[in-house]
Amino acid sequence: MSEPLLSVENLKTQFFTEDGTVRAVDGISFDVHEGEIVGLVGESGAGKSVATSSLLRLVESPGEIVGGEITFKGRTLFGLEEDASGELRPRDDMLSEEEMRREIRGREIAIIFQDPMESLNPVFTVGGQLREFIELNRDLSEKEAKREAIDMLREVGIPAPETRYDEYPHQFSGGMRQRVLIAMALACQPDLIIADEPTTALDVTVEGQILEMVKELQTKYDTSFIWVTHDMSVVAEICDRVNVMYLGEIIEHATVDDLFYDTKHPYTRALLDSMPRPDETVHELNPIEGVMPEAIDPPAGCRFHSRCPDAREVCREVHPEPRDLADEGEPTHRAACVKYDAFDVGYDESRPIEGDAAGGFGAGLTRTGGEE
Numbered sequence: 001m002s003e004p005l006l007s008v009e010n011l012k013t014q015f016f017t018e019d020g021t022v023r024a025v026d027g028i029s030f031d032v033h034e035g036e037i038v039g040l041v042g043e044s045g046a047g048k049s050v051a052t053s054s055l056l057r058l059v060e061s062p063g064e065i066v067g068g069e070i071t072f073k074g075r076t077l078f079g080l081e082e083d084a085s086g087e088l089r090p091r092d093d094m095l096s097e098e099e100m101r102r103e104i105r106g107r108e109i110a111i112i113f114q115d116p117m118e119s120l121n122p123v124f125t126v127g128g129q130l131r132e133f134i135e136l137n138r139d140l141s142e143k144e145a146k147r148e149a150i151d152m153l154r155e156v157g158i159p160a161p162e163t164r165y166d167e168y169p170h171q172f173s174g175g176m177r178q179r180v181l182i183a184m185a186l187a188c189q190p191d192l193i194i195a196d197e198p199t200t201a202l203d204v205t206v207e208g209q210i211l212e213m214v215k216e217l218q219t220k221y222d223t224s225f226i227w228v229t230h231d232m233s234v235v236a237e238i239c240d241r242v243n244v245m246y247l248g249e250i251i252e253h254a255t256v257d258d259l260f261y262d263t264k265h266p267y268t269r270a271l272l273d274s275m276p277r278p279d280e281t282v283h284e285l286n287p288i289e290g291v292m293p294e295a296i297d298p299p300a301g302c303r304f305h306s307r308c309p310d311a312r313e314v315c316r317e318v319h320p321e322p323r324d325l326a327d328e329g330e331p332t333h334r335a336a337c338v339k340y341d342a343f344d345v346g347y348d349e350s351r352p353i354e355g356d357a358a359g360g361f362g363a364g365l366t367r368t369g370g371e372e
C-alpha cells in the first residue's frame with residue numbers, strides 16, 4: 001500500500017483542569033490513505049472531537065497535545081523530541097503556527113463542524129462568505145471567486161445558487177447550511193476533510209441525502225475524509241474503514257465489512273446491538289447500560305471492563321494495546337481485548353467478574369434481585 005496521506009502515532013491530548021488531568025485522547029494511532037473515508041465512532045465524550053481538533057492543532061487551553069506524532073503528506077504537523085536536559089520540546093521539522101494557518105488549515109485539511117452557525121457569520125450573506133474564503137485561499141479575483149462560489153453551491157445541491165448566493169444563513173434550512181459548509185470545505189480542494197458529526201442534528205432523510213452527496217463528491221474529487229459520528233448506520237453508509245473510540249482510546253479498527261460482520265471488541269458489539277440495522281430484522285435493541293467512566297481517572301486494566309459482558313479478573317489488571325487479529329493476507333483488523341489468543345495473558349483461566357459491573361452492561365437483566 002502507498003504511504004498514507006495522514007498518519008497519527010500515539011497521539012495524546014489532555015486538559016489540565018482544577019479537578020485533575022482529563023486524558024481526553026490517550027495514545028491513539030490511525031492513518032488515512034488517499035481517497036478514503038475513515039470513520040471515527042464512539043459515544044459522547046469518547047474523545048472524537050478532541051482527536052480531530054488535535055490534528056489541526058486547534059486544541060485550546062487548558063488543553064494541550066502532550067505526546068505523539070502527526071504526519072501529513074510527509075510534513076510534521078506535530079512531533080516532540082527530548083532536548084539535552086530530557087525536557088520535551090517541539091521537533092525542528094514541526095510546522096510553525098503560521099505554517100499551520102497559512103498552508104494547512106482550510107487549504108490542505110478542511111474541517112466541518114456539527115453546528116454550521118459556528119462557522120457561518122449570521123450578518124454576512126452565505127455567498128459573500130464563501131466568496132471571501134475562496135478569494136483568500138486561492139488567489140482568485142473577486143469576480144472569479146464569486147463564479148467559483150456559485151459553482152460550488154450548485155455542486156453541493158443548492159437550488160437556484162445565483163439567488164441563494166445573496167441570502168443570509170438564517171434563510172437556509174439546517175440541511176442547506178450543512179451543504180454550504182461542505183461547499184466551503186471543498187472550495188480549496190483540500191486533500192483531507194474532517195467532518196465532525198455534520199449530519200447529527202439533521203433528520204434522517206436529509207442526512208441520507210447529504211451522505212449520498214458526499215459520496216458522489218468524494219468520488220469526483222478523490223478527497224479523503226475523516227468522518228466523526230456516534231451512529232453506526234452512518235458508518236455503514238459512508239466509511240471504508242473505521243476506528244472505534246472508547247474513553248480516549250481506539251479499541252477496534254477494521255474495514256467496515258469486518259467491523260460489522262466479524263466484530264471483535266465487546267464494546268463495538270454493544271454499540272452495534274444498541275442500534276437499528278437495515279440489514280437485520282431484529283426488533284429488540286439493547287442499549288449499552290452504564291455510563292462511560294470519567295476521562296480524568298480512567299479505570300485500570302481495560303477501560304471497558306466495568307460494562308463488559310465478557311469481563312474477567314484479568315481485564316481489571318491488563319491494559320490491552322490494540323493488536324492485529326486478522327488472518328494472514330486479510331486487511332488489518334486491530335482490537336484491544338484480552339479475550340483473544342493473540343494477547344495470551346491467561347483470559348481463559350481467569351475468573352469472570354460477577355457482581356462487579358454495578359450498573360454495567362446487562363446489569364439490569366442479570367443482577368436485579370440477584371443480590372440475596
Ligand SMILES: Nc1ncnc2c1ncn2[C@@H]1O[C@H](COP(=O)(O)OP(=O)(O)OP(=O)(O)O)[C@@H](O)[C@H]1O
Pocket residue numbers: 015017022023024042043044045046047048049050051061062063230295
Ligand atoms: N475544554 C475542555 N476542558 C476540559 N475537558 C474537556 C474540554 N473539552 C473536552 N473535554 C473532555 O474531553 C473528553 C472528550 O471530549 P470530546 O468532545 O472529544 O468527546 P466526543 O467524543 O467528541 O463527544 P461528542 O460525541 O459528545 O461530541 C471528555 O471527557 C470531555 O469532557
Ligand code: NI
Pocket residue numbers: 048049050196
Ligand atoms: Ni464531539
